Amino acid sequence: MTSKRENEFTSWYIDTIQKADLMDYTPVRGCIAFKPDGYEIWEHIQAEMDKRFKETGHRNAYFPMLIPENFFQKEKDHIEGFSPELPWVTEAAGEKLEERLALRPTSETMIGHLYSDWINSYRDLPVLINQWANVFRWEKRTLPFIRTSEFLWQEGHTAHVDEEEAREETMQMLGIYKEVVEDLLAIPVYDGEKTPSERFAGAVDTYSIEAMMQDGKAVQAGTSHYLGTKFAEAFDIKYLTRENKHEYVHTTSWGTSTRLIGSVIMVHGDEQGLVLPPRIAPTQVVLIPVGPWKKNPEIIEKLDAVFAELKAKGIRVRLDDSDQSPGFKFNEWELKGVPVRVELGPRDLAKDQALLKARDEDEKVEVNLNDLVARIEEELTTMQTRLFEKAKAFREKHSHTHVDTLEQLEQHIADSEKNDDIPGWVLAGWCGDDDCESHVQEETKFTTRNIPFNPPATKDTCINCGKDAKHTVWFGRAY
Amino acid sequence: MTSKRENEFTSWYIDTIQKADLMDYTPVRGCIAFKPDGYEIWEHIQAEMDKRFKETGHRNAYFPMLIPENFFQKEKDHIEGFSPELPWVTEAAGEKLEERLALRPTSETMIGHLYSDWINSYRDLPVLINQWANVFRWEKRTLPFIRTSEFLWQEGHTAHVDEEEAREETMQMLGIYKEVVEDLLAIPVYDGEKTPSERFAGAVDTYSIEAMMQDGKAVQAGTSHYLGTKFAEAFDIKYLTRENKHEYVHTTSWGTSTRLIGSVIMVHGDEQGLVLPPRIAPTQVVLIPVGPWKKNPEIIEKLDAVFAELKAKGIRVRLDDSDQSPGFKFNEWELKGVPVRVELGPRDLAKDQALLKARDEDEKVEVNLNDLVARIEEELTTMQTRLFEKAKAFREKHSHTHVDTLEQLEQHIADSEKNDDIPGWVLAGWCGDDDCESHVQEETKFTTRNIPFNPPATKDTCINCGKDAKHTVWFGRAY
Numbered sequence: 001m002t003s004k005r006e007n008e009f010t011s012w013y014i015d016t017i018q019k020a021d022l023m024d025y026t027p028v029r030g031c032i033a034f035k036p037d038g039y040e041i042w043e044h045i046q047a048e049m050d051k052r053f054k055e056t057g058h059r060n061a062y063f064p065m066l067i068p069e070n071f072f073q074k075e076k077d078h079i080e081g082f083s084p085e086l087p088w089v090t091e092a093a094g095e096k097l098e099e100r101l102a103l104r105p106t107s108e109t110m111i112g113h114l115y116s117d118w119i120n121s122y123r124d125l126p127v128l129i130n131q132w133a134n135v136f137r138w139e140k141r142t143l144p145f146i147r148t149s150e151f152l153w154q155e156g157h158t159a160h161v162d163e164e165e166a167r168e169e170t171m172q173m174l175g176i177y178k179e180v181v182e183d184l185l186a187i188p189v190y191d192g193e194k195t196p197s198e199r200f201a202g203a204v205d206t207y208s209i210e211a212m213m214q215d216g217k218a219v220q221a222g223t224s225h226y227l228g229t230k231f232a233e234a235f236d237i238k239y240l241t242r243e244n245k246h247e248y249v250h251t252t253s254w255g256t257s258t259r260l261i262g263s264v265i266m267v268h269g270d271e272q273g274l275v276l277p278p279r280i281a282p283t284q285v286v287l288i289p290v291g292p293w294k295k296n297p298e299i300i301e302k303l304d305a306v307f308a309e310l311k312a313k314g315i316r317v318r319l320d321d322s323d324q325s326p327g328f329k330f331n332e333w334e335l336k337g338v339p340v341r342v343e344l345g346p347r348d349l350a351k352d353q354a355l356l357k358a359r360d361e362d363e364k365v366e367v368n369l370n371d372l373v374a375r376i377e378e379e380l381t382t383m384q385t386r387l388f389e390k391a392k393a394f395r396e397k398h399s400h401t402h403v404d405t406l407e408q409l410e411q412h413i414a415d416s417e418k419n420d421d422i423p424g425w426v427l428a429g430w431c432g433d434d435d436c437e438s439h440v441q442e443e444t445k446f447t448t449r450n451i452p453f454n455p456p457a458t459k460d461t462c463i464n465c466g467k468d469a470k471h472t473v474w475f476g477r478a479y
Numbered sequence: 480m481t482s483k484r485e486n487e488f489t490s491w492y493i494d495t496i497q498k499a500d501l502m503d504y505t506p507v508r509g510c511i512a513f514k515p516d517g518y519e520i521w522e523h524i525q526a527e528m529d530k531r532f533k534e535t536g537h538r539n540a541y542f543p544m545l546i547p548e549n550f551f552q553k554e555k556d557h558i559e560g561f562s563p564e565l566p567w568v569t570e571a572a573g574e575k576l577e578e579r580l581a582l583r584p585t586s587e588t589m590i591g592h593l594y595s596d597w598i599n600s601y602r603d604l605p606v607l608i609n610q611w612a613n614v615f616r617w618e619k620r621t622l623p624f625i626r627t628s629e630f631l632w633q634e635g636h637t638a639h640v641d642e643e644e645a646r647e648e649t650m651q652m653l654g655i656y657k658e659v660v661e662d663l664l665a666i667p668v669y670d671g672e673k674t675p676s677e678r679f680a681g682a683v684d685t686y687s688i689e690a691m692m693q694d695g696k697a698v699q700a701g702t703s704h705y706l707g708t709k710f711a712e713a714f715d716i717k718y719l720t721r722e723n724k725h726e727y728v729h730t731t732s733w734g735t736s737t738r739l740i741g742s743v744i745m746v747h748g749d750e751q752g753l754v755l756p757p758r759i760a761p762t763q764v765v766l767i768p769v770g771p772w773k774k775n776p777e778i779i780e781k782l783d784a785v786f787a788e789l790k791a792k793g794i795r796v797r798l799d800d801s802d803q804s805p806g807f808k809f810n811e812w813e814l815k816g817v818p819v820r821v822e823l824g825p826r827d828l829a830k831d832q833a834l835l836k837a838r839d840e841d842e843k844v845e846v847n848l849n850d851l852v853a854r855i856e857e858e859l860t861t862m863q864t865r866l867f868e869k870a871k872a873f874r875e876k877h878s879h880t881h882v883d884t885l886e887q888l889e890q891h892i893a894d895s896e897k898n899d900d901i902p903g904w905v906l907a908g909w910c911g912d913d914d915c916e917s918h919v920q921e922e923t924k925f926t927t928r929n930i931p932f933n934p935p936a937t938k939d940t941c942i943n944c945g946k947d948a949k950h951t952v953w954f955g956r957a958y
Contacts, residue, residue, distance in 0.1 A: 024593060028545045028580060033593055036538035036608065043539065061518045064510035064629055065613055066566075087545075087571035089582065093564055093617040101507060103568065114503060114512055129515065134544055134613065138572040150543055 009215035009266075014144065017265055019335045020274045023144050030142035030149030034258070037336065038145075040282040041261050042152060046132065048184050049154060049256065052176045058128040058156060063110050065134070066101035071109035075234040078108065081201020085137040087149075103136040108202060108227070108253055111157045112235030119159055119249060121240045126169070127159040135257075145262030146219065146479050153257035159237065159249040163228070166250035170226040173254040174207045177222035185260060186277040186388040187211045187267050188395055189221055190474060192450030197434050200253075204228035210449040210474065212395045213266035216422030218449050218478040221263055224254035259479075267391050268360075274337025275359050277387050278380040284340065285310060285317040285376055286333045290326045291345030299344055302369065306342070309373050315380070334359065340379050342372070358383050360390070398424025399474075401457045406464055409444055409475070425449065425476035429459030429469025436464035440475060449474040488694035488745075493623065496744055498814045499753045502623050509621035509628030513737070516815065517624075519761040520740050521631060525611065527663050528633060528735065531655045537607040537635060542589050544612070545580035550588035554713040557587065560680020564616040566628075582615035587681060587706070587732055590636045591714030598638055598728060600719045605648070606638040614736075624741030625698065625958050632736035638716065638728040642707070645729035649705040652733040653686045656701035664739060665756040665867040666690045666746050667874055668700055669953060671929030676913050679732075683707035689928040689953065691874045692745035695901030697928050697957040700742055703733035738958075746870050747839075753816025754838050756866050757859040763819065764789060764796040764855055765812045769805045770824030778823055781848065785821070788852050794859070813838065819858050821851070837862050839869070877903025878953075880936045885943055888923055888954070904928065904955035908938030908948025915943035919954065928953040 017023055022038030034042065050060070066089060072079040082105045089101040104110065111129075119127060132154050142148050156173060160166040174191055181187050189209035199206040203225035211221045231237070232248035241247050268275040278284050287307060293299040303319055310317040318338075320329050326343070333341060343355040343364070354372055355364040358379055367375045403409050403426040416423040423446075430436060430448065440463060441447050455472045462469050496502055501517030513521065529539070545568060551558040561584045568580040583589065590608075598606060611633050618626050635652060639645040653670055660666050668688035678685040682704035690700045710716070711727035720726055747754040757763050766786055772778040782798055789796040797817075799808050805822070812820060822834040822843070833851055834843045837858055846854045882888050882905040895902040902925075909915060909927065919942060920926050934951045941948050 024596065026543050026589065026593065027547055028543050031543035031545060033543065033589075034541035035597075036540050039540045040538065042541075059515035059519065060522065061515050062513040062521075062631060064505050064507050064512065066507045066510060066629070068506055085572055087568045087580075089566045090569045091579075092566035093619075100570075101566075110505065110512075114505065117503065118514075140572075150545070152541060 009213075010143070013262075013266060013269075016269050016273050016335075017144055020337060022261070022265075025144075028149070030139060032144050032148055034152075037282050038261060041264065041276070041280050042258055044280040045180070045184065045256075045260055046154075048180050049176070050132075052180065053130050053154075053156070056128075056172060056176070058130045058158075061129045061131055062133070063107050063114070063131055065104050067104050067107075067110050069100045069102065071113060072102065074109065074112075075202050075231060077230075078202035082106070082137075085139065087136050087138050104133070105135055105137050106253070106255070107131065107133070107155055107157065108231050109235070112231045112237060112251075115157075115159055115249070115251075116235045116237045119237055119239050122161055122242055125159060125161050125239060125249065126165065128169075129158065130154055130156040143262070143479070145265070146259050148258075151258050153255050156252070156254045158252045159232075160251070161239070161241070161247075161249070163250050166252050167226050170205070170207060170224045170252045170254070173252070174209065174222070174224040177224065177254070177256055178209050181209060181211065181221050181260065182388065184277070184279050185264050185267075186384055186391060187221065187263060188388065188392040190450060190452045192452035192474070194223075194450055195430070195437060195448045195471075195473065197437055198448060200225045202227060202230055204230065208450050211263050211267065212398060212425060212476070213263070213479070214269070214394065215266070216398050216424040216477065218425065218476045219259060219263045219266070220449075220478065221260060222254070222256040225252060227251045227253060268387055269337070270360075272331075273335035275387070276337035276339060278339040278384050281337065281339050282316065283318045283333075283336065283338045284315050284380055285342065286338045286340075287317065287319045287342045287344070288326060288329050288333075289321060289345065290343045291347060293345060296346045296349070299346065299349060302349065303344055306372060310376065313373075313377070315377070339383050340376055342376065360387060398422060399456070400424060400426045403428055404459065404461060404463065405466065406440060406443060409440070409446065409463065413444060423477070425474050427455060427457060427459065428463035428473060428475055429461050430471050430473045431462035431465055431467045432470040433462075433465065436462055439464050445477050446475040447478055449476050449478065488692075489622070492741075492745060492748075495748050495752050495814075496623055499816060501740070501744075504623075507628070509618060511623050511627055513631075516761050517740060520743065520755070520759050521737055523759040524659070524663065524735075524739055525633075527659050528655075529611075531659060532609050532633075532635070535607075535651060535655070537609045537637075540608045540610055541612070542586050542593070542610055544583050546583050546586075546589050548579045548581065550592060551581065553588065553591075554681050554710060556709075557681035561585070561616075564618065566615050566617050583612070584614055584616050585732070585734070586610065586612070586634055586636065587710050588714070591710045591716060591730075594636075594638055594728070594730075595714045595716045598716055598718050601640055601721055604638060604640050604718060604728065605644065607635075607648075608637065609633055609635040622741070622958070624744070625738050627737075630737050632734050635731070635733045637731045638711075639730070640718070640720070640726075640728070642729050645731050646705050649684070649686060649703045649731045649733070652731070653688065653701070653703040656703065656733070656735055657688050660688060660690065660700050660739070661867065663756070663758050664743050664746075665863055665870060666700065666742060667867065667871040669929065669931045671931035671953070673702075673929055674909070674916060674927045674950075674952070676916055677927060679704045681706060681709055683709065687929050690742050690746065691877060691904060691955070692742070692958070693748070693873065694745070695877050695903040695956065697904065697955045698738060698742045698745070699928075699957065700739060701733070701735040704731060706730045706732060747866055748816070749839075752814035754866070755816035755818060757818040757863050760816065760818050761795060762797045762812075762815065762817045763794055763859055764821065765817045765819070766796065766798045766821045766823070767805060767808050767812075768800060768824065769822045770826060772824060775825045775828070778825065778828060781828065782823055785851060789855065792852075792856070794856070818862050819855055821855065839866060877901060878935070879903060879905045882907055883938065883940060883942065884945070885919060885922060888919070888925065888942065892923060902956070904953050906934060906936060906938065907942035907952060907954055908940050909950050909952045910941035910944055910946045911949040912941075912944065915941055918943050924956050925954040926957055928955050928957065
């Protein structure tokens, strides 16, 4: 990674996603258009998530996008958290509305209102529902995919007989997020608990998976919340127990969004553009004829045959027989992050071989034509693993455990800058006091990412006040 | 069908979808919640449509939901058609917006704006994009699924080099709609062209598929529009031809929506509740133990085995071993429209058989246990066809070709009422004059459905004025 990249990571990011044709800006503030190559990444994420949700007994539903203002008043933490970011519908069909309607930032309130009707008895529980939807948060500073005024997401909303079952659900879904993000997107994440100040507005406990981008900043890649009985009390969601008593249900919610698209780019991309993990790449393999191939019809015949064979195996393959030069094509498909490129020219054909280039490797490999399809399949699998391992090595390198005090953190940041390196994240102790957390942030812009379930070390003293640490926490700058 | 059903079709419909647990009302006017059994019908429709769209070279994308007011001003027919129904966002994050933003009723304007940037050369064409999204039309009178303020749909938006290619696309997509609605939903439709007064706001030509409900009213089940260069001119979407000239693209748009869910209920339902075509039923088969089955563990063992075998074949099966009585269960699963019910009790088991009941047939059939799984599979296929044929026979019975004048139409309506029958649709000639069309509507509430591609007869004179008919048209009352 060049230092230019580190210093100008955001410009590199925007430049990369535009050249790769993933999105476009629109005249509506902070709202982007997801172009087909960008949207297809989301479709692959959706398909995998949806499969896992259904395997664990969840079903999809769809709730209204517009939420009456009075719904937000019912849970005070929730309104405090979300009201600064809400867009409002105030008129419709030529008339002023009696009550303003918010464009949903999340659906706990509407769903709470409905669940209070849908849930009456222990027989109705658990309710395990997910929704795929667009949501709105009118943010001051936006960045395509990572933080936009409108984005796409899924939000799970479940209701349970008791705390134990609800907490199990919360953890199960966090586990699914971790698996999908690591296996499908090849992004390693730390799973853990959020500190109180970073909790979802209205949650009892929030858990997250946190991913490190190549500029060392964190993206919260998914969250799962145990909401206790807070929304049940606000919306009166009670059920009749087997013992004929009325009890509040315990609810959870959990979500992942199109910011995962941005995370993939920021974790795997390089100077040549996108680098896409094979499992989510809209095009997995591109076949390119080279040399004087038009005079040699065998070239295209052979590539057509390989194309058909790959396609029959369900591999997303393109044959680029356009009039552009090979150099132009190589560059274009590299920009788009296509995992595997195959080149075939008369000289290769004479030697009964093709050249295979993995997007993330420097060298082209000669492959016998008889082995080509099998070799491509193999490369798609190994590249998926290789990208994960590379991202993990990068993260380990920039996950620091030697920082115990604020002074050391400041020194660490200063050293990083001096060495033209990124500061990454530091694992440090925390006494549990909000003031210590916010003081670290004021001085260094490092915020608590999460309290990891499996920290690589345990810290005894608070990074800020030096008192006994209650928790060992990842600190880092974040998107 | 009872006359009560006919007279109170709407109450029957609302009662049926609520008892079947497909939807719920919400406090936001005209906005419903799609419950899992309702939403899953949509998921099956989506999966089939999406497959066909992709097979024909289309890709999905996502465009912003909010549309700046000035976009609507650019195509005058479009704004006239949609402005009476728009909800507006006027404030966000505590501030009044400089320009109002509409919740999209459809996306031609936003997409036109973006395509003008995306399309530069003939090399960029055709653009074949579809979007799955929520849209808003603030309707005065709403009916769950059929007409709601917010609904879900897909909207295809394509751009082409010339009229011929765009018209081919328009027809291709109408053809796909017809196939999916007939094959998947078992609803026969008439395909044809809309009259000018019924065209999409801004279209050159609109084509539709029209379905007849059991009250004889029509649902427009899908539309496909040739937009000519109207939106290209409004949004300046030009391309450089091979001959280096700047030309406007020709665009199309086409859509189907969650009103298809409502149509399925209205076409196939009966006095016992929903009747779902097997291909879209959330539960296709329900297995119910009967008699003193708890004392006879073999019953559940056998049903478990059948369950596992069906599930392995990808059939959506449920085993209802709850404590309710068989009668209660039969009723509940009939309400939900489950296509096939299997009953197994000790007496059946002794005879090595089970009872199979198709939702749309009166009699239970005895099936040998060895044949049971094969017989269930077969029933799912034959029921799908049977429902289509039944709906088609119903439609033919109520598609009348004997009406040639307005007087005859009024007489036909009066006769139907007298006979406690529904008036259905009539095929009649039309001179092409808007006034004749609206006069028929004023007198009878019959509107033009479409000018069918394959009319069962050809009419020579206009139903209203008696002059030469330019078109043979389906007239009927419509949702």
